[in-house]
């Protein structure tokens with residue numbers, strides 16, 4: 162049994178909280194509703210929203226989104242403060258993600274509180290939220306630059322106070338996968354509640370760090386569509402889904418409606434006015450594009466040779482490039498088959514030589530390659546291309 166099949170991992174999509182903090186993001190109420198519906202249909206277990214304390218608009222949207230029929234639980238992300246907690250309860254959400262800055266830097270420059278004061282405040286807010294019947298998570302902002310003893314003291318105390326989970330946040334994207342593994346593993350031995358991980362991508366480690374947290378015993382993983390968030394964001398939904406699928410495709414196919422993923426990514430990209438990056442996992446334009454002759458030869462015999470993810474599971478197609486000087490004859494034979502052409506291997510090799518020669522000097526288009534294949538095929542039928550076209554036209 163894989164890690165994923167046996168562990169009760171939940172995805173917390175925070176596109177509508179962390180993602181709202183992305184430089185160019187603006188979500189209208191209608192877009193928020195559509196996105197909650199899409200994410201819910203996809204099957205994420207939780208959706209996190211901006212705090213109702215952030216603005217009148219956030220408060221109003223929180224009410225509306227929490228009242229939608231859905232399977233996913235709705236969380237709101239608030240400061241560890243009674244005023245914010247009251248607003249969260251009033252908004253009708255299922256749970257609250259609380260956070261407090263614990264690093265020396267944040268204590269000094271943000272809220273100015275010491276450990277005792279942080280704990281006192283946390284216990285008051287946690288008690289209130291639990292009494293109101295909400296799911297509660299307590300997280301320490303900037304966990305990796307916080308004192309380990311302070312951190313564990315705090316987590317132990319909030320665990321004893323009955324939180325559903327504690328959160329580890331790599332707020333500045335400084336953590337390395339092994340560090341994440343070690344901290345979460347240590348924490349796993351200290352608290353009995355769930356463990357959430359939230360990782361920023363400043364150094365390109367967000368998905369790896371998030372996956373390492375899972376391997377070390379985390380139960381809840383934060384993601385956002387396209388990885389949107391402060392600065393260059395956090396682990397992306399599509400990246401983490403790819404990562405999990407690579408471990409256990411069956412379990413992930415069963416748990417999530419994978420063909421919805423490209424639609425969700427495109428929807429969010431349009432909403433915030435960005436292009437889906439060409440190299441985004443699963444959804445980027447080049448994610449299933451194959452070029453080199455050696456790759457294509459093996460791929461055509463067995464796609465698994467060069468694909469760890471099956472594009473069909475995500476409702477997308479693989480693209481075999483035929484118009485490049487790296488193109489091999491297997492790709493062209495495959496293309497001829499798609500075009501329904503009668504053409505033998507010797508002729509395919511002739512076309513391959515022509516493609517390599519022409520495409521070595523300047524880019525050529527797939528249409529030009531198709532035309533070369535058609536012309537060669539027409540030769541074998543004993544007619545010139547012009548006649549073939551005319552005869553085709555008469556049919």
Ligand code: HCA
Pocket residue numbers: 179182238258259260300302303328329330331332333358359361391
């Ligand atoms: C931030 C806060 C946060 C919180 C994460 C969490 C972070 O916007 O700075 O509550 O788990 O990265 O620390 O997103």
Ligand code: CU
Pocket residue numbers: 179332359361390391395
């Ligand atoms: Cu964050």
